[in-house]
Amino acid sequence: MELKSTRFLVVGAGFFGSVIAERIANDLKEHVVVIDKRNHIGGNCYAEIHPETGIIYHKYGTHIFHTPSKIIWDYINRFAGFNGYRHQVLNTYKEKVYQMPINLETINAFYNINLKPFEVDAFLSKEIQKENITHPANFEEKAISLIGRPLYEAFIKGYTKKQWQKDPKELPVSILSRLPFRKNYDESYYFSRWQGIPINDYTEVFKKMLDHPKIEVHLNTDFFEIRDRIGKDTLIIYSGPIDQFFDYKFGKLEWRTLDFLEKIIPVEDYQGTSVMNYGEESVPYTRIHEPRHLHPEKDYPKDKTLIIEEYPRPDDGTNPFYPVNDAKNQSLILKYREEVNRMDNVMISGRLGNYKYYDMTDTIDIALKTYDTIKTRYHA
Ligand SMILES: Cc1cc2nc3c(=O)[nH]c(=O)nc-3n(C[C@H](O)[C@H](O)[C@H](O)COP(=O)(O)OP(=O)(O)OC[C@H]3O[C@@H](n4cnc5c(N)ncnc54)[C@H](O)[C@@H]3O)c2cc1C
Structure with a gap:
């Protein structure tokens, strides 16, 4: 990988990095290098076919695409066809099933x-x-x-x-600023007008986004191992953890993560829905996912199904999922953001870079806005 003469280096092949790389290649018509330390593209939205059941599942937790924005919906539809899945969540409490949100x-x-x-x-x-x-x-x-x-x-x-x-x-x-709550019988989890799951899974979306002769993708490549080979004129668009970028100089930001335990059950349909919450303390997991329900249009096996139990825990640096929005972490993130503002050739964003929970629509939105800034700078 030639890095010295690279004008644009994108760190992270999740939605943030992939949208920016796609725009740089297709709109700016410039060459861009994308690196990711994982062995796959797609970041946390990565999906794959489960080898034993043939069911598509989301490796880092069930991801439902939903957006209130026609612009984002039109944008994502350039890379995917969506099925008409509309999300609903149920909650088992004392062996009875209730609708969620309340x-x-x-x-x-x-x-x-x-x-x-x-x-x-x-x-x-x-x-x-x-x-x-x-x-x-x-x-x-x-x-x-x-x-x-x-x-x-x-x-x-x-x-x-x-x-x-x-x-x-x-x-x-x-x-807890508010609790989602409905005074009617509306059982849809999201209000967004446009919702669904990519018919050929999320990974296909990323493949299409990054499939361009001007985009060079390097997997299994950690930014911190190639950092000293980057040229001084390279614009680094970084979507990894912001505290790591600054060698944790003000301290570590805390994250929560999830462990997933996959099980194959010898029935066609285990729980009748894609996500079942378990509110009781005595049940060790918080949710059970059954990914076959995300794709009602697919011809999945009738003799088995895949279920995935979800167990939350503090993150140890492997899979940061949810920021901890308390006063301590909020004051840390402000210090790190001030550092970013002092730098010329680095843009830090995405969920890990901004230490924020973003839905996919928010991530694409900030990526498109960040790209506008890049374009303005490029033409200045
Ligand atoms: C459990 C869970 C469920 C979710 N469900 C939904 C949902 O239903 N609907 C929805 O809209 N959104 C959902 N989201 C949010 C969605 O995952 C995010 O909006 C999206 O992944 C953010 O994209 P990103 O590119 O900012 O980050 P990521 O997808 O995390 O991508 C960042 C990438 O940077 C790479 N990276 C980090 N450090 C380095 C480094 N040093 N060198 C190289 N690469 C590096 C990582 O490997 C990763 O691939 C969910 C999130 C979680 C955690």
């Missing part, structure tokens, strides 16, 4: 009542007032002040405890 069906089934939408506010107000929380001081109090204790204890408490491995009383209010 909606009118959840409330009526849970309390065994038959409220109408216009009666929900008054009903919940009574539940909330029983606790008399005026100034919530932690996650638990905030959640109870929004939906009352019984719903909180059934659907939020155990799940949150497993997700963060902390008592919700010890979690800051800041990580």
Whole structure:
């Protein structure tokens, strides 16, 4: 790989890096080198065919594409056809299945009542007032002040405890600004107008994005191992962890991650839906994914199915998934961002670079905006 004369070096072949590389090659008509330390493109959206069942699954957790933006939808559709999958999440609690986010069906089934939408506010107000929380001081109090204790204890408490491995009383209010909640029977998880799963999986999308004579992709290539070979005129577009870029000089940003345990079950359909939450503390996992349901259009085996149990834990540097949005990490990220602003030839972004949870639509959006900046600089 020739790096000294490379004008554009993109670090990370996830959505952020791939969109920028695609734009540089197709719009700017310039050569661009893309590196990724993993052995595949696609970042956390990578999907592959499970060898024993033939079912497409998402290696880093179920990914549903959803966007409210026609611009992003048109853009992504240049690289993929989408099936009409619309996401729904269910929650098993005490051996009964409820709809999530909490909606009118959840409330009526849970309390065994038959409220109408216009009666929900008054009903919940009574539940909330029983606790008399005026100034919530932690996650638990905030959640109870929004939906009352019984719903909180059934659907939020155990799940949150497993997700963060902390008592919700010890979690800051800041990580809970609102609880998704519906006063009607709407069971769709996302409101976005455009949703779906790429028919030939996400990896195909990335292959198409990066398939250009001006794009050179190098996998199994860690930025920190080639850093000193990069020319001084190269623009580095980096979507790895921002603290690592600066050798953790202000300290390490904390991340949460997930372990996935795959199981093959000898039935056609194990749970009837792609994602089932488990709110109870006594169940060790938070969710079970059954990826066959993401592709109802496919002819999958009838004698077996793939399920994947999800176990949250702190990240040890291998798979940073979710930022920890507390005061300590927020103050660290501000210090790192100030460092980036002082540099000329480096742009740091994407979810790892900005230390933010972005849905795919947000990532593509910031990548397209970052590309506009690159283009303006290029023509200046
Ligand atoms: C469990 C989970 C479920 C999700 N589900 C959804 C969903 O349903 N819908 C949705 O819209 N979004 C979802 N997302 C968000 C989605 O994954 C992100 O929006 C998207 O992956 C961000 O793309 P990115 O390019 O910024 O980061 P990434 O996809 O993480 O790509 C960054 C790349 O940089 C590489 N890299 C890092 N350091 C180096 C280095 N030193 N050298 C070389 N390469 C390096 C990494 O290997 C990685 O491939 C989910 C995220 C998670 C964690």
